[in-house]
Amino acid sequence: MFGRKQDPPPTVEAPVVDDPPQPVPSGKGRPTPRRKEAEARNKRPLVPADRRAAAKEARVRARAQRDLEYQAMRNGDERHMPARDRGPVRRFVRDSVDARWNLGEFFLPLAAVFLVLQFVTAQGAPVVAFASLILLYVYILSAMVDAWLMWRGLKKRLVAKFGETALPRGLAMYAVLRAFQVRPSRLPKPMAKHGQHPA
Known part of the structure; x- marks a missing residue:
């Protein structure tokens, strides 16, 4: 009671510590696919599923190309002529x-x-x-x-x-x-x- 008066503890400001920088992610962010998976993804069937529709579409494309070349040869447009005439x-x-x-x-x-x-x-x-x-x-x-x-x-x-x-x-x-x-x-x-x- 009659003892020394205790001083309040001194206030020490704590040092401000910056957040450590976040590491920049390196790489592509995904695992490298296995060889089997990559080959399977690149495989395309040699024969289409609907062969009749594919053949019909190819005939339509070939006819459109022939018509374009014929018109080019009639009007002199060299951009669409066959390669032998360009x-x-x-x-x-x-x-x-x-x-x-x-x-x-x-x-x-x-x-x-x-x-x-x-x-x-x-x-x-x-x-x-x-x-x-x-x-x-x-x-x-x-x-x-x-x-x-x-x-x-x-x-x-x-x-x-x-x-x-x-x-x-x-x-x-x-x-x-x-x-x-x-x-x-x-x-x-x-x-x-x-x-x-x-x-």
Whole structure:
């Protein structure tokens, strides 16, 4: 009672401790799938479940692609043409062939006339039939020589314009077959008129 007065204990401020930083999660956050699971997930059946529906859908897609390519060849849209007709080299070949008069483009009509003439005159006038056959062969040889001369001149211009390495294989056959087609039936449709040679 008469003892020393006890002082209140001194107040000591506790040090403020920041929260420790949270660890940044590393990795992808999920376990790596087992090999069997990954292979099973990537497996797709080779044969669809409904083969008839799949075949019908494939036919519809193929027909739509053919229609798109046909329209592109009719209007000259090279983006949707078949791969064999795309590119500046093929376009140059087509325009060069279409710009000149080719003996080959008259081959089918003249061959039909000569064959009918030979058939009609075979019994009554064999000399006329034989002469028509000879004339047909002479015309075929002339058309082949004309196509060879056309390709020779065209190849020189192609090499001068695009270089030897830019010419794809089969270009000679591409040009010759086009030269032997009747002009209205050519696809892609001719864009160059007779005498309008490409630069």
